[in-house]
Amino acid sequence: MNYTFSDGLRDLAPSAIREILKYASVPGVVALSAGNPAPEAFPVEAIAAISEKLLRERPIDVLQYGATEGYQPLREHLKGYLKSKYNIGGEDDEVLITSGAQQVMELVTKTVCNQGDTVIAESPSFIGSLNSFRALGVKLVGVPVEADGMNIEALEQALKTNRNVRFIYTIPNFQNPAGVTMSLEKRRRLYALAKAYGVLIVEDNPYGDLRFAGEDVPSIKSMDDDGVVVYAGSFSKVLSSGMRVGYALANKTLLAKMIVAKQGEDVHTTQWAQMVCHEFMTQYDFEAHLDRLRAIYKKKAELMMDLLDEHLVPAGITYNRPEGGLFIWCQLPEGVDMAEFCTKAVKEHKVAVVPGSAFNVEGEHLQTFRVNFSTPTDDAMREGVARLGVFAKEYIK
Amino acid sequence: MNYTFSDGLRDLAPSAIREILKYASVPGVVALSAGNPAPEAFPVEAIAAISEKLLRERPIDVLQYGATEGYQPLREHLKGYLKSKYNIGGEDDEVLITSGAQQVMELVTKTVCNQGDTVIAESPSFIGSLNSFRALGVKLVGVPVEADGMNIEALEQALKTNRNVRFIYTIPNFQNPAGVTMSLEKRRRLYALAKAYGVLIVEDNPYGDLRFAGEDVPSIKSMDDDGVVVYAGSFSKVLSSGMRVGYALANKTLLAKMIVAKQGEDVHTTQWAQMVCHEFMTQYDFEAHLDRLRAIYKKKAELMMDLLDEHLVPAGITYNRPEGGLFIWCQLPEGVDMAEFCTKAVKEHKVAVVPGSAFNVEGEHLQTFRVNFSTPTDDAMREGVARLGVFAKEYIK
Numbered sequence: 001m002n003y004t005f006s007d008g009l010r011d012l013a014p015s016a017i018r019e020i021l022k023y024a025s026v027p028g029v030v031a032l033s034a035g036n037p038a039p040e041a042f043p044v045e046a047i048a049a050i051s052e053k054l055l056r057e058r059p060i061d062v063l064q065y066g067a068t069e070g071y072q073p074l075r076e077h078l079k080g081y082l083k084s085k086y087n088i089g090g091e092d093d094e095v096l097i098t099s100g101a102q103q104v105m106e107l108v109t110k111t112v113c114n115q116g117d118t119v120i121a122e123s124p125s126f127i128g129s130l131n132s133f134r135a136l137g138v139k140l141v142g143v144p145v146e147a148d149g150m151n152i153e154a155l156e157q158a159l160k161t162n163r164n165v166r167f168i169y170t171i172p173n174f175q176n177p178a179g180v181t182m183s184l185e186k187r188r189r190l191y192a193l194a195k196a197y198g199v200l201i202v203e204d205n206p207y208g209d210l211r212f213a214g215e216d217v218p219s220i221k222s223m224d225d226d227g228v229v230v231y232a233g234s235f236s237k238v239l240s241s242g243m244r245v246g247y248a249l250a251n252k253t254l255l256a257k258m259i260v261a262k263q264g265e266d267v268h269t270t271q272w273a274q275m276v277c278h279e280f281m282t283q284y285d286f287e288a289h290l291d292r293l294r295a296i297y298k299k300k301a302e303l304m305m306d307l308l309d310e311h312l313v314p315a316g317i318t319y320n321r322p323e324g325g326l327f328i329w330c331q332l333p334e335g336v337d338m339a340e341f342c343t344k345a346v347k348e349h350k351v352a353v354v355p356g357s358a359f360n361v362e363g364e365h366l367q368t369f370r371v372n373f374s375t376p377t378d379d380a381m382r383e384g385v386a387r388l389g390v391f392a393k394e395y396i397k
Numbered sequence: 398m399n400y401t402f403s404d405g406l407r408d409l410a411p412s413a414i415r416e417i418l419k420y421a422s423v424p425g426v427v428a429l430s431a432g433n434p435a436p437e438a439f440p441v442e443a444i445a446a447i448s449e450k451l452l453r454e455r456p457i458d459v460l461q462y463g464a465t466e467g468y469q470p471l472r473e474h475l476k477g478y479l480k481s482k483y484n485i486g487g488e489d490d491e492v493l494i495t496s497g498a499q500q501v502m503e504l505v506t507k508t509v510c511n512q513g514d515t516v517i518a519e520s521p522s523f524i525g526s527l528n529s530f531r532a533l534g535v536k537l538v539g540v541p542v543e544a545d546g547m548n549i550e551a552l553e554q555a556l557k558t559n560r561n562v563r564f565i566y567t568i569p570n571f572q573n574p575a576g577v578t579m580s581l582e583k584r585r586r587l588y589a590l591a592k593a594y595g596v597l598i599v600e601d602n603p604y605g606d607l608r609f610a611g612e613d614v615p616s617i618k619s620m621d622d623d624g625v626v627v628y629a630g631s632f633s634k635v636l637s638s639g640m641r642v643g644y645a646l647a648n649k650t651l652l653a654k655m656i657v658a659k660q661g662e663d664v665h666t667t668q669w670a671q672m673v674c675h676e677f678m679t680q681y682d683f684e685a686h687l688d689r690l691r692a693i694y695k696k697k698a699e700l701m702m703d704l705l706d707e708h709l710v711p712a713g714i715t716y717n718r719p720e721g722g723l724f725i726w727c728q729l730p731e732g733v734d735m736a737e738f739c740t741k742a743v744k745e746h747k748v749a750v751v752p753g754s755a756f757n758v759e760g761e762h763l764q765t766f767r768v769n770f771s772t773p774t775d776d777a778m779r780e781g782v783a784r785l786g787v788f789a790k791e792y793i794k
Contacts (some may be wrong), residue, residue, distance in 0.1 A: 001595065001623045001648070004563075009508050009654050042460045046412030048452040055445040063439045063637035094614060098640075099496055101664035108663050111406050115512050132661030135507060166401075197400065227398045240460035242668035244496075251398070257406050265503045266496035270667040271639035 008137035024352035030384030033352040034375040040156045050279040069098025071274035088221040093250045101234035101246030107258040121169040124359030142361030151183025167200035174207040174325025177370040206234040210322035212298030227251030244272035304373035311389025326374040349391040351384045405534035421749035427781030430749040431772040467494025468671035485618040491649045498631035498643030504655040506669040516568040519647035523573045539758030546579025564597035571604040571722025574767040603631040608721035624648030640670035658702035708786025718735030723771040746788040
């Protein structure tokens, strides 16, 4: 049988980085390409104890169907937590529990976009979200990311010149892949523009709790008095990625449609995972846990930056110093073939990084690659960056 | 802010049965409206033991990101299981693990349908699947269900007269809500027609293992030598619905696109749930477990049919005798106002059933309602059907 695919999926291949990621799992290759939490970041004993208790005391609640909007105690707890910690969420906002924050992107798109509508995204941006928009057949328009976030003039231009723009997608904190954080000034201007143009903002904040330097910047959602912002949060980087629990905080009118969409997608998120998240947040010291994670990632990030200074900077590679998150964005000198550099690094020198092109929005040329410091062990980082340094000095003439 | 919704979601309200289901949770109401597995059907102790072992021995595998296509040992096991038990799955077929079988419906639609394309479904059919198609903006065309399954002449007519038909959706075994099973003859004709018209079949089989009378009928997928059929299975009714684990068996070319779509939806299905399913299928006696479930549901179905015979048949209500599954489809005499009957039953007589209109595809008139025998206790069934009988005798003049 000859298959005919939808417009959204027809040209959507497994991401361009698959080839490189395939090599990343070859024995002997040091993978600086992943985005997984550090294994030591999982509170294994607490989760095991919670799980045992839940299955002993409330097995039917764990195993039976649940509500599409999510496990009610978790929804309520998150609402209070987000309000008290970040001052986000007004009277008209509610929480929807999703199967990872990825599902928030998909549900918003499905709820407000027809095929052919436009979504504006930072360029570069997280490929998972970009592909979730693409799969629904929307047109993506990229706005360049600078050291303090989105270029707001370019954003205004994009809003002016594109038809049927339905939302602006941003990762304001420790952006993936660029590692930058949007300034408060730019957040305010972004919000004002979105409101003026009647366009939603999807504020994706998976790394917000992983700040290990500098000061928190208020969330865009905290400025929202008109239901403009859909805020997406996640347990993937702070508790467990394999559990697949994220959430949206948004105006209840919009959220009600997203709930209808979710019902047709997976009915509800795995009960066990939601209940474990709730117990962990309420029966354990969640803030102490986050402190522990920040200490882990601060140490790993600093090691990575020391290694980059030692091995890559002398070869002419520059990078930004992130204040949180899991990634560092490295810039190759002009004239160097970025794609070939990344390919040869993994094939000939057994060190995998992600070529910047994986994250572009409209096929923009990028002279960058992404390295991750959360997944590899310290020794693997030392070995991987040293190899990359040897290769870079030889390759960059 | 004024929200503008996509064509698919704009008119999609929380299902029409919500109002009735809301009453179903009012204290004192007997709910014959649900579709949950019987609480005693969950193998609680086995799942607790498996979970404890997994979190003790392999915590990082449980808590870390997994592959989008699913937990590899479960994929492989299911492939062998489906082949040996049902003779389905050829050389070009692979298994994708999904977040419940609901996600199979959503992924197929997203992969092969543009907005405005047509999907043919049995009418009545499962509202969850219908809404998952609707949310993506497809046009639904209904084909009447008869005692031996879909009306094949009507199907051929629908294939002839509708443009851009992308797939035919069927629940061949113990259909929800009609309870009927499609005959082998009709399965063959359905397959031949789909192949002739170059249209996919989505064969949804959540209840196949819950046959408590009669003989198994070969799966449509077992006739498939050309990648026409996407087979959807589920652990929701045979292990745990709250876990949200289902699967698709389909041609690998098609499945590859569905995997890309799933990556943008929830990245992967909860690892814990997939690993528990795999351990339960391979380390416990899965067939003995299914035997136990069939015994539970046989007993409950027979009790329900005895009660219907005693209380409803004398009032002029007829029903079909299902050979498996969880539901019985009851027919009111012509001239009786079905919607009012169901509303008054719950509001005035405190017994909730689902009005047939919840399951219609194109707004067809239905004179039916659905009762469920898996969720209520035996005593609740006795009380609920007795109440319904008192009311029916009074209401149906």
